[in-house]
Amino acid sequence: MATRSKMILGRVAQAIPVVMGVVVISFLLTRALPGDPAAYFAGPAADEASIAEIRETLGLDKPLFQQFFYYVGDLIRGELGTSLTTGQAVLTDLGARLPASLELTLVALLLSCAIAIPLGVLAATRPGTWVDHLCRVLVTAGVSMPTFFTGILLIYIFYYLAGLAPSPLGRLDFIYLSPPHVTGFYLIDAALAGDWETWLGALKQLILPATTLALFTLAPIARMTRAAMLSALSSDFIRTARAAGLSDRKVLFGYAFRNALLPVVTTLGMVFSFTLGANVLVEKVFAWPGIGSYAVEALVVSDYAAVQGFVLAMALLFVALNLVIDIAYALIDPRIGLN
């Protein structure tokens, strides 16, 4: 255990140069964005003097390297600055929006895995049968429909026509109060507070957007499970296990599936990070106050602090995610160490 924690620390240390690189690049890239935030935020009727005033308040009149040092100084003090678009501290914004995105993405991935992995395994064990074809059809349909289209379609059918789903008004319908903030995940917070009414309300709001995202992420997971299972099932050690007379169940889950999990976990990591940043369209359609739409809006109006904060948060998240995946590898396959 001691060596493992030392190795985790080592991996964290390796992330430091990455994060430093991200700080520099995100700073330079935001400055390279077209547009003048001072002119934009001065409003339509502002004159030259008021734009200059705003430029000074924002510190944008200083030379670039000086701005950078101020930025790094703020970062060291744990300040990410204030977003001009939302008028809040970037840290507050991220604190409110990241959990919203994470909750949605995680629920969607759980849903997606619950369908895709069994489907992939079944398709691999019965290649060419109707299960295999069903898997193929579902996967193709899921990946070929853009998320905003699936989202609007689901709203149209389940909310507008059938009236089964609640109003697509974000994380909670307006008749509920958000649960006291602990983790920012409404399902967890409401459960901690013992407020099951709100918990159910939050779950209901989650179903449609999570389904939309799940349909989209079904494809890579199911296809990867199928492929990995097929190659594992045709390998020598499975033949040996079968020859030794082990039960089908033991062969399938004890040996084949465990070996097939590695590429699946890798795909899962990629799908997760991709979905988290890329579900802007789902967020817009379901009025979900997530991090994707936040970043896009900030980018459109050259809101430097918000864009930098977003990039930095995502970088840290990826570092953490990769670490988790590496640890998961070591747990799944004892041959892989952490170094």
Place this chain on the structure above:
Amino acid sequence: MTDTSRRNFLKLTGTTMGAAMLPFLKAMPAHAQTGGTIVIVSGQTINSLDLHRTGTNRASYQVAVNCYDRLVSFGTKDAPGGGLSYDYDTIVPELAESWTISDDGLTMTFKIKSDATFWDGRKVTATDVKWSFDRAVSAGGFPTVQMKAGGLERPDQFAAADEETFVITLDRPSKLTLPDLAVPVPFIINSEVAMANATDDDPWAMEYLHMTPAGSGAFKVARWDQGQQLVYERNDAWVGGPLPSFERVIVREVPSPATRRALIERGDVQMSFNIPNKDAAELDAMDGVDVYSTPIENCIHCLCPNFNFEPFQDANVRKALAYAIPYEAIFQTAAYGRGAPMWGGEAEITDTAWPRKSPYMTDLAKAKEHMAASGFASGFEVPLSISLGLADWMEPTALLLQEAFGAIGINTQIEKIPGANWRTAALVEKRLPLHLENFGGWLNTPDYYFFWAYKNGHLFNSSNYLNEEIETLVDSTLHIPMDDPAYAPNIKRMFEIAFEDLPRIPLWQPALNVAMNDAAGYEFWFHRQLDVRPLTTATS
């Protein structure tokens, strides 16, 4: 009870069953009177509760309207296109009980309502008014510019004569001063609360009021979740006007227009504010949903040929453009017929109505004649610039223009400029040879429009237009009263020059669209933001 839609549920809980059933209402002290809740959806996000703060966006102006009072407000009239509208010509009291203007027009004295109180129960005094006005002229940026439009520039112009008497001293009399006091900017803040939260770095309590309003207005902010919702709660002690009908107003942010449309059609929300023209046209044809499309006063969507681009210095080329534009097709495609046409008007100008139809209409033969008579008969190439931030109307318009101009030998390439760049390129640097523009003036007089859009060097004169006569006319007309004998002739002359010189070719007057389902009382305001105070439940 078979119909369990939430609309009915809300109605019941609001009036008969009380608020106890709803967890959300449990948390906020509900009054036992009639009232109830209205839910409104909007695509815009509110980013501050303080209009004076740098970076406050337009959607946030509604907080200044609903939560704060001004000294005066505008009256109400019937709007063209149904519903109600503010009335620029009538000024009514809000916090001021009465006012007098000295004979020379330089001193305005306001008597403040003696029963007016802030939310914390303290009486509204002239000192609060002075502090708030000082803040508006000192904050810089947009509020200061807007105050200046009414001749309010320096703190020494404002004085608290006694507790209930506030005096404004002007440098010159102006017809714009009183209306400028009724725009959202000069709102009155509880100065004691604000000063208690001010710091040396932040003498105007910008940081505090940004998150925590302190006013005397009709509604208080019960809850603000940035990016999600704003919840207003009625202030029962309000004296600024008739007590609002709703006790609680929930404004939810829903970015996707398709989702907003589903919500309003289902009746789960009672109002959808600022909907796209396409939805307005389609919802209007349906039962159950009321659509109000009010042409925005003093606002025109224009095509602007820039005078620093050589071919556009030729008057014949500009006229050729004006005759080549397929006005009706643009109005139907880009605006879905919402708003008011701005073409095919009388050649002779007999009144001072503005916006008004230009004397031009689609006439390809005339356009070709003018092209042939110009120094550019063989045609030329020019980029036609549009803003991606306003692509909903600019893109279809530009495509139709491109096709039409091609027919008279003017080849255009459509240049799409990101929203963040647009303002700098079009208005500040004024470097776009041919572009679309949509200035709208808050103060509803033609000379105010001309001041911003036709005077050389002014922000919205993105065509770099300079005409000495216009310069003199605007300067001499801007502040004189509308019943001054020189006013009408001056305005008519401005119209003549504008239509002859064509630095801005009017396309159409845009509309602000609002859909309501089971609610009434909507009133259009020049600031194009939501005034929740007059809303009521449907009267049927």
